[in-house]
Amino acid sequence: MLGPHPSPVGQATLWLIHFVLLCTMMALLWSSVKKPFGRQMGLFITYGATAIGGRILMEGAPNIQPVTILMLLAGAHLGSRHGVALAVLVTLVSNIFLGSGWWTIWQASGWAMVAVTGALASNWLISDGRLNMWRVASLGLAWGFLFDWWVSMYIFHGGADLMTYFQYLINGVSFDLLHAAGNITFAFWLVPVLNKFPEMNVTKLITSQSEPALTTA
Numbered sequence: 001m002l003g004p005h006p007s008p009v010g011q012a013t014l015w016l017i018h019f020v021l022l023c024t025m026m027a028l029l030w031s032s033v034k035k036p037f038g039r040q041m042g043l044f045i046t047y048g049a050t051a052i053g054g055r056i057l058m059e060g061a062p063n064i065q066p067v068t069i070l071m072l073l074a075g076a077h078l079g080s081r082h083g084v085a086l087a088v089l090v091t092l093v094s095n096i097f098l099g100s101g102w103w104t105i106w107q108a109s110g111w112a113m114v115a116v117t118g119a120l121a122s123n124w125l126i127s128d129g130r131l132n133m134w135r136v137a138s139l140g141l142a143w144g145f146l147f148d149w150w151v152s153m154y155i156f157h158g159g160a161d162l163m164t165y166f167q168y169l170i171n172g173v174s175f176d177l178l179h180a181a182g183n184i185t186f187a188f189w190l191v192p193v194l195n196k197f198p199e200m201n202v203t204k205l206i207t208s209q210s211e212p213a214l215t216t217a
Helices: 011-031 038-057 066-078 080-098 102-120 133-158 162-171 173-195 202-207
Strands: none
Touching: 011 080, 011 102, 038 066, 038 080, 066 080, 066 102, 066 133, 066 173, 080 102, 102 133, 133 162, 133 173, 162 173
16 A cells, blocks of 8 residues: 555545544444443553554554554454444544545554454464464464555545556555564564553453453453
8 A cells, every 4th residue: 555645535525434433433332331341441542542642653654554453452352343443543533643534434444354353363363371473463464465455445536447456556565565564563562562461361351251252342
């Protein structure tokens, strides 16, 4: 995915995009309000603040996206509903500073899919009661490409055809590689840190609930 974002949108359309995403986030949080959130609220805030701050601070780094790995881990920790809500929140808030447009929808939905992947793969990501760094890194590698290919589809809003889209992907391969490499680096750094803190233990968060992470967020 290339850095610049063409296809500007009007102010009314921009507000509509934000409204739809905000309603989606609130609906997801409201749907789970009767379920225990308690300690997970702290994790929700921690992941959100880290992702927003990290994305803004690393704006100058070419396509290095700390949000991707953080959403993967948030999905594993918090489940799909809270993970998707967090992905939408992070996208909306960070894009206030970085710029918003049609790509905001694709970014929010892309990171939401990453969070759902984390929720679905939460048991697989655990090895001997701890997060497996290599498994997290492997998903980070895959999503480094998949996320960029997904978000790049926003160019269709500007009238691009399929051939233009594929050319856009080819031109952005170097950026995709940087995203994937960044995800692996963040996985190698974050997973050992998370494994040192009992309150961030994915195994305990999953087994303390009566259903898998995907359905209990």
